[in-house]
Amino acid sequence: xxxxxxxxxxxxxxxxxxxxxxxxxxxxxxxxxxxxxxxxxxxxxxxxxxxxxxxxxxxxxxxxxxxxxxxxxxxxxxxxxxxxxxxxxxxxxxxxxxxxxxxxxxxxxxxxxxxxxxxxxxxxxxxxxxxxxxxxxxxxxxxxxxxxxxxxxxxxxxxxxxxxxxxxxxxxxxxx
Numbered sequence: 271x272x273x274x275x276x277x278x279x280x281x282x283x284x285x286x287x288x289x290x291x292x293x294x295x296x297x298x299x300x301x302x303x304x305x306x307x308x309x310x311x312x313x314x315x316x317x318x319x320x321x322x323x324x325x326x327x328x329x330x331x332x333x334x335x336x337x338x339x340x341x342x343x344x345x346x347x348x349x350x351x352x353x354x355x356x357x358x359x360x361x362x363x364x365x366x367x368x369x370x371x372x373x374x375x376x377x378x379x380x381x382x383x384x385x386x387x388x389x390x391x392x393x394x395x396x397x398x399x400x401x402x403x404x405x406x407x408x409x410x411x412x413x414x415x416x417x418x419x420x421x422x423x424x425x426x427x428x429x430x431x432x433x434x435x436x437x438x439x440x441x442x443x444x445x446x
Contacts, residue, residue, distance in 0.1 A: 278394065280410050284434050288392045288412050294349075294427060295376030298341060305344045308372045312338040318354050318424075319400065325389070325415055326356050326422045335360065335368055337375070341427075348433040350402055351375075352426040359421040367423075375425065382418050389415040395428060402428055410434075 280288060290297065299306045318326065318334045328334065335355045340347035353375055360368050367378060379385050395401075396408040411428035 280392075280394075281434065284410055284429070287429060287433075288410055289390070291387055291390070293376045293380040294341075295374040296380065298349075302343045307342050307344070308374050309340045309342055309347065310337070310372060311340060312336065322354050322424055325424060326354065328356055332356065337370070339375075341374075346432075348430050350404075350426075350428045350430065352401060352424075354424040356422065359418065359423050361421070362419075364418055364421065379416060379418060379423075384417075384419045386417045387414050388417055388422075389413075401426060407431055 314336055315333045316336055317331070318328065323332065326334065334357065337353045339351050341349035341351060355367055367375070370378065391413045393411060394408055395405055395411050397405055399405055409428050409430055411426060414425045416423050416425060
């Protein structure tokens with residue numbers, strides 16, 4: 271996913287979301303208030319993709335916990351997210367990350383003072399994407415490699431096109 275802007279760069283409002291290094295959860299709660307919610311779509315143990323395993327420093331055959339969610343404004347999903355957490359990361363106080371349910375991951379990890387973002391990749395994804403095969407049109411996404419007490423996890427966030435359309439309408443309404 272490394273491609274930071276390729277041939278087509280995102281708009282300035284999209285860049286402000288894609289390159290923001292603070293908590294997406296916090297920002298969405300500020301934007302949507304109490305209508306912010308997390309809908310879990312998958313939660314399972316599996317072999318991560320080859321590039322994920324390499325990025326996480328996993329040995330061949332090592333499984334990871336994969337959690338896929340939609341971040342919603344009420345019932346409307348605007349962001350698809352995927353977290354890949356090696357079993358070695360889910361130790362000590364970080365065991366709680368395996369049982370978040372509908373609680374946002376961002377609230378848990380950004381509260382941890384040991385959190386470090388080691389890498390941020392931004393790319394435009396589209397139909398047939400290996401990690402997000404259900405995309406029906408092109409969308410901007412980012413992949414972050416984080417560490418908690420030096421233990422890695424990957425977080426993907428794909429902003430559906432409607433997210434930026436809604437944002438553009440908000441900006442237009444404020445300017446009027």
